[in-house]
Amino acid sequence: MKQPPQVFLPAHGGQLRQIAARYGVPAEQLVDFSANINPAGPPASALAALHRALADPATLAAYPDLELTELKKIIAEASNSSQKNIAVANGFVPLLEATLRSLRISRCLLPVPSFSEYWQTLVNAGVAVVPYNLSEEENFSYDPGVLVQALLEDGCDALLLANPQNPSGVLCEAERMQRLIEMASEHGIKVLLDEAFIDYAPAQSLTRAAAEQENLIVFRSVTKFFAIPGLRVGYAVSNDSSIEGLNRRIAPWPITTLASDAVCAALQDELYAENARRENVLRRTWLEQELARLKIFTYPSRTNFLLLRFGAEVDVHLIWEKMIVEHQIVLRSCINFNGLAAGHLRIAVRSGADNERLIRSLESALARTKE
Structure with missing residues (x-):
């Protein structure tokens, strides 16, 4: 043929x-x-921070801060969370990989359509992927009851999804998303929530709530909203135990000094x-x-x-x-x-x-x- x-x-x-x-x-x-x-x-503030850093030879001659103290402090202020509940890496994929390993996820429900890296990262980590087809007629929106039912029917221990949804950009309101997370929690199911584009609707973010819930890990991107994707910075927020597990599985010095300085400036540029x-x-x-x-x-x-x-x-x-x-x-x-x-x-x-x-x-x- x-x-x-x-x-x-x-x-x-x-x-x-x-x-x-x-x-x-x-x-x-x-x-x-x-x-x-x-x-x-x-942001002009981020570019100025880069110029100042490069003007000092010590910026390149010294190792970056291993604990990323200043960066985590600024992220905590910007996201209304605590430094102890933050993990930082050079992008979303390393954070997701560390999460899958630390939580020992074995079977994950993935609502589709979705960003291709979700599926690939799950497969690479040895996680069984269970696709769930969202309704095009309903603009790919999330129905908490239906998703939890699918999780239980397919024996999944995790749910990976984006809010706003990718590739549609459709937003699930925070109250509705919170209901989904609480329903999943009743069955011991982890929710891995990618908020890469939530900066365009910050009032709907669940980043702050992530530190207080046992089953929620929120991933945030810094570089898309601030137009600095070449610097590769992302972070995750979750409860103390989950973040400790993530940080143990992230390689040392995941962020360069230059990237840290620029992101600190950008996050403070209201x-x-x-x-x-x-x-x-x-x-x-x-x-x-x-x-x-x-x-x-x-x-x-x-x-x-x-x-x-x-x-x-x-x-x-x-x-x-x-x-x-x-x-x-x-x-x-x-x-x-x-x-x-x-x-x-x-x-x-x-x-x-x-x-x-x-x-x-x-x-x-x-x-x-x-x-």
């Missing part, structure tokens, strides 16, 4: 060099809508955070309205990205390629999101000018595919 042609697809968003080489487009000409990074760029949230709502709302005009469905996101669903008549991979070759715009292909049906692409919310360019280009690409 004849095999279908191989489809080129980067493993993650933001892979501009790989895409540029594949399609013969200079990387510097590409506008990246595939990575969900704050378009404001790094004006940057307030402006980022306000601008994101305005730009996301404009994009939703324009996409609706183009007859493209968007899920009700509370983040800095939108998941787009196209009609059955649209070849989304062709649209993805046309946007690169003809318009130098990179969208996020969704082929490798576990459990997501065909017909989806995802976009970041970027600057006003970039968003306008995106809409013009999408309108043109859609029109040309119908010719």
Whole structure:
């Protein structure tokens, strides 16, 4: 039987060099809508902290603080938690790996669609993955009763999920999420909660509650919201016993001095955070309205990205390629999101000018595919 042609697809968003080489487009000409990074760029306070650190030769000549004392202090203040309940690593995956090992998770329910690294990390840790298909008609929302029933029926000892949900950006309100965690706790089930994009809805975070609940571990990303993903910093918050187990399994010196200094400055920059949230709502709302005009469905996101669903008549991979070759715009292909049906692409919310360019280009690409 004849095999279908191989489809080129980067493993993650933001892979501009790989895409540029594949399609013969200079990387510097590409506008990246595939990575969900704050378009404001790094806070001036973080850049100033980096300049000060580099001006002192001791920054590079000395080992980083093994205990990450100042970084944990600032994280604790920013997240309204305690330093003793915080573990820090160079990104989400090392934290999840340490959690799976320390809690000896054996069977995990994974609501899908989901970020591809969840599944891969679980498999790499020897954890049996039990996928649970969320309802597209219900915007991939979480139903506490249904999820707990699935956990019990499949004999799972853990639940891994994101809030806001990834890839849809749909938010589960804190009260509803808390109910899910309490129901899981009644059966001794651990909840591993990724709040990578909760900075866009901070009032709905359960980070503070994580230190007080025996079955909850919350993961937070610092670098996406503050546009410094090149520094690779993430943290987890949980009760004393769980965090102690995590820290024993994280390699020494997981964060560089430069990354620590920049993140400390960023987390204290409240004006940057307030402006980022306000601008994101305005730009996301404009994009939703324009996409609706183009007859493209968007899920009700509370983040800095939108998941787009196209009609059955649209070849989304062709649209993805046309946007690169003809318009130098990179969208996020969704082929490798576990459990997501065909017909989806995802976009970041970027600057006003970039968003306008995106809409013009999408309108043109859609029109040309119908010719």
